[in-house]
Amino acid sequence: MGVTPDNLIQGPATLYRGAFGATEPADSSAALNAAPAASAWSDIGGTTDGVKLAIENTYAELEVDQLVDRVGSRLTKRAATVETNMAEVTLANLAYSLNGGTTATGSGYETYEPDAADSATQPNYSAVLFDGWAPQSLRRRVIVRKVLSVESVELAYTKDKQTVLAVKLAAHYVSPAIKPYKIIDGKA
Template sequence: MAVDPDNLIQGPATLYRGAFGAAEPADSALNSTPAASAWSDVGGTTDGVKLVIENTYGELEVDQIVDRVGSRLTKRNTSVETNMAEVTLGNLAYALNGGTTASGSGYQTYEPNDSSSATQPAYSAVLFDGWAPDLLRRRVIVRKVLSTDSIEVAYTKDKQTVLKVKLQAHYVSQSIRTYKIIDGVTP
C-alpha cells in the first residue's frame, strides 16, 4: 500500500463543553461553530485534546488448541483528556463536575458541590473539532462524561499553570451511542 500524505493529520482541536443531552450540531454543520446556546468553548488547551478508547477482550479457549480461539469485547473505557490552559473558575467548576461560581464588584468566587454520594453527579457532554484526512474537519462528540481524575492546579516558577482533565464517557442508552465521530469528505 502506498502512503497517501493527504491522510496524515496534524494540528490542534477546539474543545467545547455542553450539558448532558445538549442539542448536537447537525452532521452537515461540521464546518460551523457549535451553537453558543448549547456549547461553550473552554478556551486554550496545551498538549492537545486526546480521545482515548480502551477495549478489553476476554479470551475464548479450548483444551484441544494451544492458540487463542477467539475473543469477545467485555469492557470499553472511552475518555477525553486535555490540559485546559485557561484556568478560569468556570473551567475549574467544569473540571470538578459542578459547584457554584459567583461574582461581585471586583471579585469572583467558586465553591464546590457537596452533595451526598447518593445523588446523581452532574454529567455533561464534550465536543471537539479537529482535523481529518484531506485537510477537512473532524468532529468528535462524547455525549455523557464526568471528570473522574484528581485535579491539580500547580503554581510553579518555570511552568504554565493548567487544569489537567480526564473526562470519562458513560453509557447513554440502547439507542444513543456513547460517542460519535464525523469526518468531512470531499464532494
C-alpha cells in the same frame, strides 16, 4: 501499499463543553465547518498538549482444551476518555473539571464553591465536543455525549511552568439507541 500524504493529520482541536443531552450540531459539511451553537456549547478556551480521545477495549479470551491457540475473543468492557490540559484556568473551567459547583460574581471579584453532594447523589454529567482535523485537510468532529471528570484536579503554581487544569473525562453509557460517542469526518 503507498502512502497518501493527504491522509496525514496534524493540528490543534477546539474543545467545547455542553450539558448532558445538549443539542448536537447536524451531520453536514456546513455544520462541520462552523462552531457549534453557543446556546448549547461553550468553548473552554486554550489548551496545552492537545486534546486526546482514548478508547480502551478489554476482551475475554475463549479457549478449548484441544487447541493451544486462542479460539476467539469477546468484548467485555470499553472505556472511552477525553483528556486535555485547559490552559485558561478560569473558575468556570475549574467548576467543569470538578463536575460542578457554584460560581458567583461580586463587585471586582468572582468565587467558586464545590457542590456539597454525598455519595448517593447522581453526579453532574455533561457532554464534550471537539473539532479538529481529518484526512484530506477536512474537519473532524468528536462528540462524547455523557462524561464525568474522573481524575484529580490540581492548581500548581510554579516559577517556571504554566498553570493548567489537567482533565480526564470518562464517557458513560447513554441508552440502547444513543451511543456514548460519535465521530464525524468531512468528505471531499
